[in-house]
Amino acid sequence: MKAKRVLLITTACLALMAPALGMAAEADSYDEAVAQYQQGHWATAYGQFMALANAGDADAARTALFMLRYGPQLYNSHWDAIPAQVRRWEQLAMSTQGRSTPVFQPVASR
Known part of the structure; x- marks a missing residue:
């Protein structure tokens, strides 16, 4: 449990420092976050x-919330x-x- 708390605090600190370090909110960054999520790397x-x-x-605010x-x-x-x-995220x-949502393409039923 202590390791989870340390990971949480470290993640939060890094996330707070990111704007100060000049990390722009680029499409690549969002796509990377989505990829991490899809791979089950939820904390990252x-x-x-x-x-x-x-x-x-x-x-990203919607997803973080x-x-x-x-x-x-x-x-x-x-x-x-x-x-x-x-x-701020709620606002x-x-x-x-x-981003625009991809158009849903249903799979044809047999």
Whole structure:
């Protein structure tokens, strides 16, 4: 449990430092975060989504909020964020900014 807490604090600190270090919220960064998520590297993905959300990425804010809220139930993990971050992410999440959603292509039934 102590190792998880250290990992959580380290991830949060790195995510907070990312904007200060000049890491821009680029499409490649978002795609990398999505890839980490899809591979089950949820702590890494959460840290990347946090950094992107802190830099103003609305889609990353939506994902970070989801992961923060449902971490215990879905990922068996507790992540943290500063209340001011959460408020900012909520504002971003309510905006109309974001990437376009791919058009759904249903699979033909037999």
